[in-house]
Every structure is written in structure tokens, then in C-alpha cells.
Amino acid sequence: MNKWIVRLLAAVFSLAALVAVAGFWAYQQTVQLAQQPLVVAEAQELALQRGVSFRKLGKILAEDKLIAYNWRWKLLGKLHPELTQIRSGLYEITPSDTVTTLLQRIASGDEKRFVLTLIEGKTIQEWRQYLQKVPHLSVDNDVFNKVLAANGDSSELPEGKFFPDTYQYRASSSIETILSQSYGKMQQQLAEIWQNRDSNLPLESPYELLTLASIIEKETGQESERPLIAAVFINRLRKGMRLQTDPTVIYGMGDRFDGNIRRKDLREATPFNTYVIKGLPPTPIAAPGRESLLAAAHPADVNYLYFVSRNDGSHIFSSTLAEHNRAVDKYQRNR
Structure with missing residues (x-):
């Protein structure tokens, strides 16, 4: 009788050992799956609709030949239930992704x-x-x-x-x-820039500052010139002079602008043509950046009234019409 008990216990222990070995092997296989790089040569999108389950996701990845869908995927979900919370959205799969990193992104809703x-x-x-x-x-x-x-x-x-x-x-x-x-x-x-603007600017509202900044933005792409451009326009406004700035003419022309401004365009009475109207145009003519807003609020302390392009992105500034005409002759009329 004792021999049968011993044999039975030996068989039970052997079976338990086999189960333990099989379980460890299955666990190791699942760990390998979790750490497995996804088979993608370049980044690609993964769109998940509402209601997609963990198992359905595995099948989707298998259809795209990114993983092999089998018992290991199901076991992974049981071992790591936190990775099975599938959130809908558009995700990006990258060549550096593993199964785990992708699932972590999806579970947290970290969309592309x-x-x-x-x-x-x-x-x-x-x-x-x-x-x-x-x-x-x-x-x-x-x-x-x-x-x-x-x-x-x-x-x-x-x-x-x-x-x-x-x-x-x-x-x-x-x-x-x-x-x-x-x-x-x-x-x-x-609001911030208007609150901290220079005193005594000939501007009545933040909207006027915005409008002036939009003209400055169109007139120069050089940050260092913006306060100087602003000073010219501020000085002209103070003196009641027309701004006479080409970008306002172009904006007023709309789709008719073909790349050239002609004399008739400078004389055309549009609401935006600052060769014709006095003061600022009725609205901004473009989207100014912060530097142009700051320049409008803090113009340079100079007495310039004119500027002309050097044709290299920079400008020559003048205080008198005679100086300006000489600069125009040199840089625009090639005299």
C-alpha cells in the first residue's frame, strides 16, 4: 500500500513539475512577445475605431503582418490587464516600437x-x-x-x-x-503689449496697434528693422502724413494683384490704399508676429520719415525727402 502511495505522489510531483516547466516556458514566450519589435520598416498609422477589443487589436496587427496572433497574445492580456484598455484614435507605429510600447501608448490614449x-x-x-x-x-x-x-x-x-x-x-x-x-x-x-506700450503713441486702441503691426510685418522680415519701420509710420501719423506703404495697396487690390504695382494702383481709392487714405487702414492686412507687435508698441527713437528697399531685404532710412530721393535713385532707379 505504501508503495502505491509513493508512486502516486511521485507521479503527482512529476506532473506538477511538468506543469511548472510548461508554465514557465509559456511565460517566457509571452515575455518575448511583449518585448518583440514590431515589423515595420518605416512609421505607419494605426486607426482604431471605438469598441475595438484587445483580441481584435491582435488580429489587426497580425493582418498587417506586425505580429503572429496566437495564444501568447491572449496570455499577455491576462498577465498584463493594464495593457488591454484599448482607446480609439489614430496612433503611430514606429520602427523602434515593441508590442509593449505600442500597447502602452494605446492604453494611455497617446494618439499621433x-x-x-x-x-x-x-x-x-x-x-x-x-x-x-x-x-x-x-x-x-x-x-x-x-x-x-x-x-x-x-x-x-x-x-x-x-x-x-x-x-x-x-x-x-x-x-x-x-x-x-x-x-x-x-x-x-x-492686451499685454498694449498695456506696456510707450506713452503718447498716436494710437487709440489695441486694434490700431494690431493694424500697424500687420503693416510692419509685411514691410520687413528683419527683426532689427522693425522698430525703425514702426518709427517711420508713427512719425508720419503724428505729422498727419499719409503712410504710403505698398502692402496696403496690394491688400486693397485683392486677387487683382499680379506681382506689380502700377501708378494707377497707387491712385486707386480703396479703403486700404494708404497713398490715398489718411491714417491707418480699417483692418489689419496680415497676421503680425510678436516682434512686430512689440515694434508697434515701442518704435525706435528716431526722426525718420522715409525708407526704401536696398533690394536685399534691408532698407535705407531717411529723415528728409531729399535724402529719400537720393536713396531711391541709388537703389530703385539705378542712377
Whole structure:
């Protein structure tokens, strides 16, 4: 009788040992799966719809030949339930990803991020054309006005009211949300800069400062010149002189502008033509960046009234018309 008990116990222990070995082997295989690099040569997108389960995700990855879907995937889910919380969205799989790093991203909802850049000096129309080509965003022609209305701005004049910057977004983001960030940032920047502006500027409101900054933005791309450009326009406003700046003429021409400004264009009475109207145009003519806003608020302490391009991106500044004419002859008329 004792021999049978001994044999039975030996068999039980042997079976337990085999189970333990098999379990350890299965565990090791699952660990290998978790650490396994995904088979991708270059980054690719993974779109997961709402309701996708952990098992369904495994089948999706297997269909894309990124993993082999078998018992190891199911065991991985049992050993690490925190990795089975699948959140819908658009994710990116990179060549450096393992099964675990991808699952961690999906479980935390860390979706693929995109960027769009609203470039300073561009108009709303130019931005609208750009945004219509940005991936995963739906943009209609009235989106800027919709954002104004959503933010309590009833003017329906979006030009210049959105801050040029680079913005991150996800495929699930809305363009309205992104542009609301841009609108809010411009309002914050403008309020701060207006509050700290130089005293005695011939500007009656933050909106006038915004309008002046937009002209400065269009006139020069050189940061060091912006306070000088600002000084010319501020000095002209103080003296009641017309601003006579070409970018306002171009803006007033709209789609008719073909790259050239003719004499008849300078004489055309549009609301924006500062060769014809006095003071500032009725709205900004582009999106100014922070440096142009600061220049409008803090112009250089100089008595310049004129400037002309050197045709290399820089300008010659003059205090008198005679000096200006000589600079024009040298750099524009090639005399």
C-alpha cells in the first residue's frame, strides 16, 4: 500500500513539475512577445475605431503582418490587464516600437500628433488655403468667422486676430479648437503689449496697434528693422502724413494683384490704399508676429520719415525727402 502511495505522489510531483516547466516556458514566450519589435520598416498609422477589443487589436496587427496572433497574445492580456484598455484614435507605429510600447501608448490614449504652422505675414485667405491641405482636419470657408463668434467677437473681421505660431493637434481635433487657441493667444499678447506700450503713441486702441503691426510685418522680415519701420509710420501719423506703404495697396487690390504695382494702383481709392487714405487702414492686412507687435508698441527713437528697399531685404532710412530721393535713385532707379 505504501508503495502505491509513493508512486502516486511521485507521479503527482512529476506532473506538477511538468506543469511548472510548461508554465514557465509559456511565460517566457509571452515575455518575448511583449518585448518583440514590431515589423515595420518605416512609421505607419494605426486607426482604431471605438469598441475595438484587445483580441481584435491582435488580429489587426497580425493582418498587417506586425505580429503572429496566437495564444501568447491572449496570455499577455491576462498577465498584463493594464495593457488591454484599448482607446480609439489614430496612433503611430514606429520602427523602434515593441508590442509593449505600442500597447502602452494605446492604453494611455497617446494618439499621433500632427503640427500646423500659421505663418506670420500671411492673410486669412492664405491661411485658409493652407489649412484645407492639412491632414485630418475639416476646414470650411467660414471657419475663422465661426471662431470669432464662438469667442464673443461680433466684428466678423478676422484679419490679423489670430496669432501666427505652430500648433499641435490630433486626428480627432477640430480646426475650431485649434483656431480658438490662436485667437486667444493673439488677444493675450495684444492686451499685454498694449498695456506696456510707450506713452503718447498716436494710437487709440489695441486694434490700431494690431493694424500697424500687420503693416510692419509685411514691410520687413528683419527683426532689427522693425522698430525703425514702426518709427517711420508713427512719425508720419503724428505729422498727419499719409503712410504710403505698398502692402496696403496690394491688400486693397485683392486677387487683382499680379506681382506689380502700377501708378494707377497707387491712385486707386480703396479703403486700404494708404497713398490715398489718411491714417491707418480699417483692418489689419496680415497676421503680425510678436516682434512686430512689440515694434508697434515701442518704435525706435528716431526722426525718420522715409525708407526704401536696398533690394536685399534691408532698407535705407531717411529723415528728409531729399535724402529719400537720393536713396531711391541709388537703389530703385539705378542712377
